[in-house]
Amino acid sequence: MxxxxxxxxxxxxxxxxxxxxxxxxxxxxxxxxxxxxxxxxxxxxxxxxxxxxxxEEEKHLEEEDTxxxxxxxxxxxxxxxxxPPLQLGERDFSEGSASKYEEWGLRSGTSLREHLEEQIQLLDFNEKERHISSYIIGNLDEEGYLRRDVSSLKDDISIAEGEIIEKEEVFNILKIIQELDPEGIAATSLQECLLIQLRHKSQSVAVENAILILEKTFEDFSKKNFQRVGEQTGLSQEEIKSAMEEILSLNPKPGLSFSQEESxxxxxxxxxxxxxxxxxxxxxxxxxxxxxxxPLKVSTEYKDMIESPSKRGKNEDKIAYNFAKEKIEKxxxxxxxxxxxxxxxxxxxxxxxxxxxxxxxxxxxxxxxxxxxxxxxxxxxxxxxxxxxxxxxxxxxxxxxxxxxxxxFTDKVQMQDGENVSREIVKQALLEVIAKEDKSNPLSDEELSKHLRDKGFLVARRTIVKYREQLNIPIAKLRRGV
Incomplete structure (x- = not known):
C-alpha cells in the first residue's frame, strides 16, 4: 500500500x-x-x-487584537x-453601453487629440500626411471611434486642402493611426476596436480563438448566444470561456481614458x-x-454607560452594559x-x-x-x-x-556590464533607434535587438516585439516611407 x-x-x-x-x-x-x-x-x-x-488602564482592546x-x-x-489579481467586472459590449473604463498610469488631463498628435510627431509625416492625420483625429468621437466612412472623409479633406486626395491615402493614414496608443483607437466599429487590441496581444490559443469568434460570430457573441458561437466556430464551451476572458480584458471605449477638450x-x-x-x-x-x-472618537455617553456601577446589577442593566461595552470596543x-x-x-x-x-x-x-x-x-x-x-x-x-x-513598479533589464535598468530606459533607447532608421528600409525586430545589444542592453527579439507593441510602433513593413 x-x-x-x-x-x-x-x-x-x-x-x-x-x-x-x-x-x-x-x-x-x-x-x-x-x-x-x-x-x-x-x-x-x-x-x-x-x-x-x-x-492606558482604561483601554478595552485585547492585546491580541491591537x-x-x-x-x-x-x-x-x-x-x-x-x-489575487485585480478583478474586473463583466463588461457590456453592446454598442450603446455607457460604461467608462480608466487606465492605469498617467492621468494628467491630456486630451485624446493632444495624445495622438504627440505620437504623430514621431512618425515623420510629410505636410500632406499630417493634414490627413489631423483631419482623421479631429473626426474621432469622445469614445475614440471614427464614425464616418473613408470615402466621405476623403471628399471633405479634398475640399479643405484644395487638391484631390485619394481614398487609399486616407485609408493608409487611418491604419497607421490605429496602431497608436491607446490600443483600439480610430476603429470604425466595436468589432474592429476589439480585433485591433487582440492583434496587439501576445499570441496564444485563447487569443486566436477570441479573434476567430469576433471575426465570424460577432453578432451572436454580443448577444451572448454562446451555443451558436460554438456551432459556427467549432470551439468547445471551455475554449469559448477562455477566449471570453481575453475579450473581457479589452477596452471597448479607448477614448474615454482621456479628458475631453473642454472638461x-x-x-x-x-x-x-x-x-x-x-x-x-x-x-x-x-x-x-x-x-x-x-476625525473620529468614542461616544462619551456610551463610556458613561459602562462606567456607572448601577448598570451592572439588574438583568436589563447588564444587557445594556454588555451592548454598550461591545459597541465601545468596536x-x-x-x-x-x-x-x-x-x-x-x-x-x-x-x-x-x-x-x-x-x-x-x-x-x-x-x-x-x-x-x-x-x-x-x-x-x-x-x-x-x-x-x-x-x-x-x-x-x-x-x-x-x-x-x-x-x-x-517597473521590470528590470540587465545590461552587459551587470547593471539593472528600468524597462522605460530600454523603451526610450528603442524609440531613438527607430527614429534614426532609414525610412526606406526600416529595421526588423531582429535588427532592432542587435542595435540595442550594441548599446549594452541584453534584450532578445521577443522582448523587442513586446516593447514595440506596448509603444504602439508598427512592424517594419508599415514603417516604410513614413
Missing part, C-alpha cells in the same frame, strides 16, 4: 479584526469616506470629533504570486489619495488627501484602525517617493528605476502583501500629473 507522507506547515491565522483592517488598507480615498459613513450609522458608540486621550503594521500581515500570503465628466475624475510637491531646497513633500475624512478598534491605515499609507508612499526620487524631481519617465513590491517592502519594513493592498487603486498627484501607484 502506498504510504502517504504528511508535512506540517506553520501558518499564522489572522483574527477577524485583522482581516477587517486588511480590507481598510485596500480602500481608496472615496471608498474610505463611504466606509466611515457606514460605520457611523451602524455603531452609535462612534462619533465625529477629536478623541480625548485615554489612560494593530501592528509590521506583524499584522505576516502569513497573509507566502509570496507575491499568491496575491471631464465628474464621474471620470480621479480623486488622488496623496499629494506630492516640493518643499525647501527641492525636498519632496508628501501628504495624505484626507480632508474629507472626519468603536475603539475602528478609530485605531483608521489612524493606523493613514500611517501605513504614508509610509508606503514615502518609500516609493524615496526610491523613485529622480522621477519625482524631473518628471522624466526614463528616470524610473526598476522597482518591485519586495523593494518597497524592504525599504518600509512592511509586508509585501501590505504594499500590494496599499498600492491597488490609489493615485498620487504630482507637479507632472496624476499617477497610479502601480505605475511606479
Amino acid at each position: 502506498q504510504s502517504l507522507q504528511l508535512s506540517q506547515k506553520q501558518t499564522q491565522r489572522l483574527t477577524p479584526l485583522q482581516l477587517q483592517y486588511l480590507k481598510l488598507l485596500e480602500l481608496n480615498s472615496l471608498e474610505m469616506e463611504e466606509r466611515i459613513k457606514e460605520e457611523l450609522i451602524d455603531n452609535p458608540a462612534l462619533e465625529e470629533g477629536k478623541e480625548e486621550s485615554i489612560p 494593530l501592528n503594521s509590521d506583524e499584522l500581515i505576516k502569513g497573509d500570503y507566502s509570496s507575491v504570486e499568491d496575491m 471631464m465628466d465628474a464621474k471620470e475624475t480621479i480623486i488622488p489619495d496623496f499629494s506630492l510637491d516640493f518643499g525647501g531646497e527641492r525636498e519632496l513633500s508628501i501628504s495624505l488627501n484626507d480632508a474629507h475624512i472626519p 468603536a475603539e478598534w475602528f478609530v485605531s484602525s483608521v489612524k493606523n491605515r493613514s500611517e501605513t499609507l504614508l509610509i508606503v508612499m514615502r518609500s516609493i517617493a524615496e526610491f523613485q526620487s529622480q522621477f519625482f524631481l524631473s518628471g522624466e519617465k526614463s528616470s524610473l528605476k526598476p522597482m518591485t513590491l519586495r523593494d518597497i517592502s524592504e525599504k518600509s519594513g512592511l509586508d509585501i502583501s501590505t504594499i500590494s493592498r496599499v498600492c491597488n487603486g490609489k493615485y498620487v498627484e504630482t507637479p507632472w500629473g496624476t499617477f497610479s501607484l502601480r505605475s511606479f
Whole structure:
C-alpha cells in the first residue's frame, strides 16, 4: 500500500479584526469616506470629533487584537504570486453601453487629440500626411471611434486642402493611426476596436480563438448566444470561456481614458489619495488627501454607560452594559484602525517617493528605476502583501500629473556590464533607434535587438516585439516611407 507522507506547515491565522483592517488598507480615498459613513450609522458608540486621550488602564482592546503594521500581515500570503489579481467586472459590449473604463498610469488631463498628435510627431509625416492625420483625429468621437466612412472623409479633406486626395491615402493614414496608443483607437466599429487590441496581444490559443469568434460570430457573441458561437466556430464551451476572458480584458471605449477638450465628466475624475510637491531646497513633500475624512472618537455617553456601577446589577442593566461595552470596543478598534491605515499609507508612499526620487524631481519617465513590491517592502519594513493592498487603486498627484501607484513598479533589464535598468530606459533607447532608421528600409525586430545589444542592453527579439507593441510602433513593413 502506498504510504502517504504528511508535512506540517506553520501558518499564522489572522483574527477577524485583522482581516477587517486588511480590507481598510485596500480602500481608496472615496471608498474610505463611504466606509466611515457606514460605520457611523451602524455603531452609535462612534462619533465625529477629536478623541480625548485615554489612560492606558482604561483601554478595552485585547492585546491580541491591537494593530501592528509590521506583524499584522505576516502569513497573509507566502509570496507575491499568491496575491489575487485585480478583478474586473463583466463588461457590456453592446454598442450603446455607457460604461467608462480608466487606465492605469498617467492621468494628467491630456486630451485624446493632444495624445495622438504627440505620437504623430514621431512618425515623420510629410505636410500632406499630417493634414490627413489631423483631419482623421479631429473626426474621432469622445469614445475614440471614427464614425464616418473613408470615402466621405476623403471628399471633405479634398475640399479643405484644395487638391484631390485619394481614398487609399486616407485609408493608409487611418491604419497607421490605429496602431497608436491607446490600443483600439480610430476603429470604425466595436468589432474592429476589439480585433485591433487582440492583434496587439501576445499570441496564444485563447487569443486566436477570441479573434476567430469576433471575426465570424460577432453578432451572436454580443448577444451572448454562446451555443451558436460554438456551432459556427467549432470551439468547445471551455475554449469559448477562455477566449471570453481575453475579450473581457479589452477596452471597448479607448477614448474615454482621456479628458475631453473642454472638461471631464465628474464621474471620470480621479480623486488622488496623496499629494506630492516640493518643499525647501527641492525636498519632496508628501501628504495624505484626507480632508474629507472626519476625525473620529468614542461616544462619551456610551463610556458613561459602562462606567456607572448601577448598570451592572439588574438583568436589563447588564444587557445594556454588555451592548454598550461591545459597541465601545468596536468603536475603539475602528478609530485605531483608521489612524493606523493613514500611517501605513504614508509610509508606503514615502518609500516609493524615496526610491523613485529622480522621477519625482524631473518628471522624466526614463528616470524610473526598476522597482518591485519586495523593494518597497524592504525599504518600509512592511509586508509585501501590505504594499500590494496599499498600492491597488490609489493615485498620487504630482507637479507632472496624476499617477497610479502601480505605475511606479517597473521590470528590470540587465545590461552587459551587470547593471539593472528600468524597462522605460530600454523603451526610450528603442524609440531613438527607430527614429534614426532609414525610412526606406526600416529595421526588423531582429535588427532592432542587435542595435540595442550594441548599446549594452541584453534584450532578445521577443522582448523587442513586446516593447514595440506596448509603444504602439508598427512592424517594419508599415514603417516604410513614413
